Amino acid sequence: MTYPGMKQHQKDLLMEYGPRLKDIDESYIKDLYYPILDQVYGIMEDKVAPYVKKWDEEGAKFVNGKVQFPQGVLEAYNALVRDKSGLRLFEAFLPEEYDGVGLPPLMAGVIMETIASYDLSLQVTIGLSTTLIEAIGLYPTPELTGKYFPMLQEGAAGYVGFTEPDAGSNLKNLKATSTLDGDDYVVKGTKIWISNAGYADLGLVLARNIVDGKDEGMNAFIIENSMPNADGNGGPGVVCSRLEEKIGLHSSSTGVLEFNVRVPKENVIGQVGKGYQRILERLMGMRMGVAFQSIALADRAYELAKAYGEERHQFNKPIASFPGVANKLTGMEKELMRMRRLGFEASYVLSRSQQKLTVNPNYLKVDADGQAMLDSFPLYSAAVVAFTVSRAKMYNSEVGWIITDDALQIFGGNGLAKEYNVERLLRDFRVLRIYEGTSEIQEGILDRTKAAAKAKDLDSLMALAEQTGRPEPEFKPLDYNKIFFTRFPKSVDAFKDENNEDFYLYKN
Structure with missing residues (x-):
């Protein structure tokens, strides 16, 4: 099939x-x-579409301590x-x-x-530099x-170094350390699941701030791979030890x-010891990116399935005309x-927060002449941004x-x-429900921020946004049975016995 240009829904929503x-x-x-x-x-179209299947088959390889990409990947990146x-x-x-x-x-x-709809791998390689920006x-x-x-x-490739063997979703459990020694920090530790590992030029790295042997919060750094080894032996300070083989x-x-x-x-970002609070909680761009990556892959899969359904014939008619397929395609279009x-x-919410504008008209303060005071917020509420971005990331990746x-x-x-x-597309998609915060983590964020995001005045919004304690959620096993019958409602009776009970459940 031919790959489309800019889509009408993109134009409509942008406008x-x-x-x-x-x-x-x-x-x-229109002009810029x-x-x-x-x-x-x-x-x-020119440098990716004809080669993406070959790139997927060959994959990135780790040879003599260096990453080798399939021929054409770096040419597309450079272009x-x-x-x-x-x-x-x-x-x-x-x-x-x-x-x-x-x-x-x-x-x-x-x-x-747009980039992810052609090749998610390339979009990931490019997108991490925007996180550093x-x-x-x-x-x-x-x-x-x-x-x-x-x-x-000039096109430097970036990475984000947060995850560690014992610190995935709970980054407050980081073990990497940073200790001030003269005019430098000595940063030591191991980071795993790092995209662009072995290729990137510089990265955003989070490490504990150690002062006189005591833990004093976390620091966020920009670290270049060319920076010297802390031992002073002339070796590299950042080493890629291996690549993962992924689905x-x-x-x-x-x-x-x-x-x-x-x-x-000077490479500390923000306040010393406040790296976690000042950086991690505000890096919503990565999470927002996953929402758009999800749109890209699901939309491409829908296009392929629709075209195949119209071309593939069984019983002398296209399979897209059968209810089981037609219903799927219609549902896909609606959910997209x-x-x-x-x-x-x-x-949009993230854009307005960066512009220091309020998002919801309910939040506007009005001066004596009835004019909205858009600068009434010294900083836009992190709760509103977190709520809106996490909602998009969770829903789009799951659906x-x-x-x-x-x-x-x-x-x-x-x-x-x-x-x-x-x-x-299916293999590439699977990670979207995991990285930048699993769906389970997003659910917890929504639970913590939904009240603050819907508050009607500044005082209650800020009070709710600063709450950290919350009750433990009720234990409730996931009802896979309900999920199954929601998708296949006509099959309910097939799983009932003569007493209209589920015959496959264990009886005590």
Whole structure:
């Protein structure tokens, strides 16, 4: 099938949400943003679409301590972010005051969706650098912006080093340490499941702040792979020790990084000892990105399944005309629109928070003349952003997984063959329910933030947002039985005995 260009729903939602942001109007979207997106589509058509199946089959490899990508992957990466006469995509995400375009998250989301719809592996490789831009932009200093924004503008690849063997969802259990030694911090520890491991130039790393042998919070650093070994022996300070073999994202490197590195104290982001609070809780861009990645893969799976359903004939008519397939396709289309709306809502809220604007009209304060005071919030409530972004990430990854799985189901046995591409989408999709916070973690975030996100005044909003304690959730086993019969309602009676009871349950 042919890959489409910019889709109508993208244009419609951009025109709906974009003008509600500061300094964004219809001409900005059409004259500045559309050309950028057109360039992205052109590169993906020419340099990615013909090769993505081959890249998936070959995968990234770890040879003599270095990552080797399939031929063509780095050419596509360079065309998107490093071509001085071409796109240089990272410039679009840099703030305007640092020679960038300053695209808000609302528009970044559509670019993420576009790249991921062709190859999620490539989008992951590119997307992590935008996380570094976001992190530095939250707490800019002359040292950080002066050195690393130019590097990123030139296309430097990034990574995020948070996860450790004993610290996955609970990052407060980190073991990596940072200790001030003169003008440098010595950072030691092991980070796992690091995307772009062995390839990236620099990363955002979280480590405990050790002062006089005591734990004094956490520090967030920008660490270059070229920084010196803490032992002073001339060796590298950051080493990739291995790559993981994964079920999906084959042409994206994911591995283990070992740190024994000296890092200038100027490379701390935000306040010393406050890395967790100041950085991790505000890095919503990564989570928002997963919502758009989910849209991209589910939408592509739907397109493939719809085309196959119309082409494949059984009993002398297309299988798309049979109720079992037709109902799936109709449901997919409906849910994709809901997913898009949730994604745009999340990127819109995140955009307004970065612009220091309030989101909900209920939050506006009014001056004596009845004019809205948009700067009445010194900082936008983290609870509102967390709630909206987590909701989009959780729903889109869970429902998108069902859509992609049902798309494969429509292909029948052919769906298992690499020839038809849908199996790659399913393999790649599986991680979206896990990384950047599992669905179970997102559910907990929604539980903590929903009241604060819906508060009607500033005082109650801030009070609720700062609450940390909450009761333990009630233990309630997941009812897989209910899930099954929700999907197959006509089969309920087939699982009942003569007394209209479930015959397959164990009886005491």
